[in-house]
Amino acid sequence: MRNLLSGWGALGLAAMALAAGSLAAAPLQQGAGAQWVSPGGDAGKTHHSLLTGIDAANVGQLGFAWGMDLGTTRGQEATPVMVDGVLYTSGTAGRAYAFDAVTGAELWRFEPDVDMQVNRTVCCDMVNRGVAVARGKVFVATLDGWLYALDAKTGAVVWKGDFIEDRKRGDNSTGAPEVAGDVVVIGMSGAEYDVRGYVTALDLETGTLRWRWHVVPSDPRLGPQESPELEAALKTWDVNSRWDIGGGGSPWDAINYDPETGYVLVGTGNGGPYATSKRSPAGGDNLYLASIVALDPKTGRMKWHYQETPGDNWDFTATQPMILTRMMVDGEDRPVVLHAPKNGYLYVLDRRDGKLLRANPIVRTNWAKGIDANGGPILDPQAADYTTGPKIVFPATTGARNWHPASYDPATGLYIGAVLDMGNLIFMTDGAKPHKARGLNNDAALIFTPDVKEALATFPPAFGDAVRKTPAYAEALKNPASAQVRAIDPLTGRTVWAADTAGWQDRGGVLTTASGLTIYGGVTGKLFVRETKTGKLLKEIDTGTAIMAAPMTYAIKGVQYIAVMAGWGGGGYPFVPRYSAAYMRGNMSRLLVFKIGGGAVPMPDLLPPLEVAPEAPVQAGGVTAQTIARGQGLFFGNCAICHANQPRSITPDLRRMQPATHDAFRQIVREGLLVPNGMPRWDDILSVEDADAIHAYLIDLQGKTRTDELAKVNAGKPLDGPSLTILSNY
Missing domain, CATH: 1.10.760.10 (Cytochrome c-like domain)
Known part of the structure; x- marks a missing residue:
């Protein structure tokens, strides 16, 4: 057998510790071994594997091993977990599955009873980003905000915990839970609606509430804040803020437990409504929107914070996946967190205290001119303040990076992920907006730069003239959008290599391996394998199903497998691009597993030709x-x-x-x-x-x-x- 389990000795202890729920005693590793114990692979969620059984010499023989139709046409964003020969994954609205990782035999399936009224507050599809496995349990969160602990062997419900604070608001859940010692931590979604963001910790054994940490202060007229850090945050908000709407900040992804520091790192969401002037009329940084915060998992108290987009004005969430690793920075071996949020910068922070070590733009960023000596952005109101008139802002609200996981390869020092260099026209909508319960409260309209020129023809001439005078209009016409998978030096922001995708909606998660491979999917239905150092294409497999989720890999009895969830969805999910496999073959969501010597992937049938729209009925009387x-x-x-x-x-x-x-x-x-x-x-x-x-x-x-x-x-x-x-x- 070739060096399939390179580095497995120490990592095996970490994997077993995670499965037993005692990860705090294990050192942070830089890569997953034979098991893939969290959606990110290892404790740092590097999406990197130490396995070398599939390499450049034999990847040409990579083929289909087994697959499973998930019985839905909705988006799939989870990365599976493999522990003790069982492949666990989640799906639409919080379904969960367990399969024999070698044969694909279904061991159990969990289909929760979900209150579909929550769909009214879900901006970006009924997706779920994965499960956590610890102490013989599989933890999965449902779309309507219930956390289930399932028996890992049978799928039976061990306990069910409610982590939604106010079910009369727009709270929902799409993220993966995170085990941190004897609690499981879960975030929530809905910042565009009427939520006050928070993370919740439930007891690992019973599901009872242990603590809850709020991102946004409450209305000070209602009494004291829940914590000293919120009292401090209140000073960065107008006392007359739109407390009725909630403020946003929902941490819908990016929750990492750091076993080295003992902290839980949480990426927080955007403000609601979008415009700072509407949300907090007197301005202010609006802590802790668009931030990384470090919390004590025992108490929920904050240890440090770093705000990436103070006074967020553009839906620049900090909820994008984080990577915890170690790097040599300025001559010192440091524990760092690598983070590329929506706002267009790639940050390197010290995990111990949140100190900013590096911040480099990776796309066009006209909202800020750079980062100052204190670690804050140098804002450019003339270019990006749309509250005084329409503006074209780079990057767009879709983000330079979004939920699609990146990977960090310690051998090359490269951060590899999907990057979107695109802007949008953003402008205020007319009139005062009362609080809309469980409804959209974003109070801004957006048109992405590829559509701006055509869209302006539908607006009044004066509005079109105002847009054409904005500083970024010429740039928007010259280069509306560029979507790539990029290998980036995180200390400089320099792109080492880039591979174009099929279009701006074509973004997917990334896996790297110690054998020098970078693996990712595309919404065209292709699975790509590239050389990590150079980006050279080594292999592509047409699966016939759109792929957005990050692949993972594991090994059993000397055989290495690669698995990926497939299915189009996520933000803008109703708008299926023509280059997507979902456009040509429908959206039969599947779990696909590959190995060396595998066969051809079974392809979904092509959709029949479109037919002319049926004749419309006669309008009812009185319609004008x-x-x-x-x-x-x-x-x-x-x-x-x-x-x-x-x-x-x-x-x-x-x-x-x-x-x-x-x-x-x-x-x-x-x-x-x-x-x-x-x-x-x-x-x-x-x-x-x-x-x-x-x-x-x-x-x-x-x-x-x-x-x-x-x-x-x-x-x-x-x-x-x-x-x-x-x-x-x-």
């Missing part, structure tokens, strides 16, 4: 142009974030409703007829008249779509060519 315009506004305010109304969308194309759907429209929207399918009811927000106005708009849109598509057929043009455009905020 004003009714349709009102319905359009209600649609974009409540429905468009999920319904793209485009061919091949993951959600129903409402321009193609059949007569039975039209007949049941009120029952679907207001009475929950399709709640089992994930469509929530809206009778607490939308009146009968509101639902009818939305329906009138969709009938009008369906009629226009049919006319447009019939004209294309007569002209011999494809139905999915450029047509009626629907713009939605992100």
Whole structure:
């Protein structure tokens, strides 16, 4: 056998310690061995493997070993975990699975009963980013905010814990839990809605609440803050802030337990509403938005913090995955955290005290001119303050980096991950906005730079002229977007090599190995293997299913396997790009496993050709142009974030409703007829008249779509060519 288990001795102890729930006694390793004990592989979540059984010499023989259809068409973002020969993973809305890691035999499946009303507050699909395994239990969080401890052998529920503070607000959950000693820590989502962000620690054995740490202060008129650090944070907020909306800050990902310091590191979310001037009119840094905070897992008290985007104005979350490792910095071997959040910078911080060691831009960043001597950004209001008028801001709210995990290869010192260099036009929407319970409260509109030029033709001339005068307009036209997998020197920000992806929506997680391989998927359905040092393409496998999640690898009895979750989804999930495998073959979400000597991947069937939209029904009596315009506004305010109304969308194309759907429209929207399918009811927000106005708009849109598509057929043009455009905020 070749050097398959290189470095496994010490790492095996760390893996067994994690499985036993006693990781604090183990040293931090730089890579996973035969087992892959957390979604990030090792305690530092480096997404790096010490295995060398698959290398440049034999990767040409990599093929399909086994797979599993997950029975859903929603997005898959989890990285599986392998402990003691069992492959554990999570899926849509918090489902969990256990498979024999060699044969693929299903050992158990957990399908929780999820309150689908939570879908009203989920911006970015019913995804889940993984499980934690410790003390014979598998921990998984559901979309509606329940944490389950499952028996690792049987999948039976050991306990169920509620970690949502206020179920009348927009709180939900898409992240992976993190075991930290005798607690399991979980974040929550929903900053665009009406939440006050927090992380919660539950007892590992019982599921009872141990502590909760809030990101944002509470309304000071309601009494003292929950902790001294929140009292300090209050000084960075206007006393007249929009406390009714909650402030945002939800830590929906990026929770790492550091066994060397004993701290839990948490990346926090964006502010709500987006604009600082609306959220905290007098300004301020608005601690602890868009920050990394270090917490004591025993008490929940804060040890240190570093705010990456003070007074966040642009949805620049700090929730992107962190990597804990060691590096030589300025001649000293330091314990560091590597972090590339949405805001376009790659940060290197000391894990002991949060001291900033390096911060380098990796994309265009016109919101800031650089980082000052105190470690804070040098803001550029002229370029990026959209509260005084529309601005094109780089990077976009999609982020230079997002949830897609990067990898750190200690042998080369390279940080390798998906990077998006794109901006967006951002502008305020008119009028004062009252608190919208469990509804979007972001109060800003966004158009990504690839769409800006076309979109301006639909706006009043004065608005278009204002946009064209913005400092970044010429740059937006010159280079609207660039999406790549990049290998970056984290100390300098220099890109060592870059590989283009199929488009700006094509981003995926990364795995590296000690044999010098970089492995990642694409939404085209391809799995790519490159040489880590140079980026040279060594192998690609067409799977027929879009891949966004990070691959992982493990070894059993001398055989190394690579596994990856496949399925299109996440932010903007209804808008399926044409280059995606989901556009051509549908979105049959799957778990795919590969090994040397494997065969061809079973391919999903191609979708049938598109058909012309059905004839629209006659409008009800009394429908006017004003009714349709009102319905359009209600649609974009409540429905468009999920319904793209485009061919091949993951959600129903409402321009193609059949007569039975039209007949049941009120029952679907207001009475929950399709709640089992994930469509929530809206009778607490939308009146009968509101639902009818939305329906009138969709009938009008369906009629226009049919006319447009019939004209294309007569002209011999494809139905999915450029047509009626629907713009939605992100």
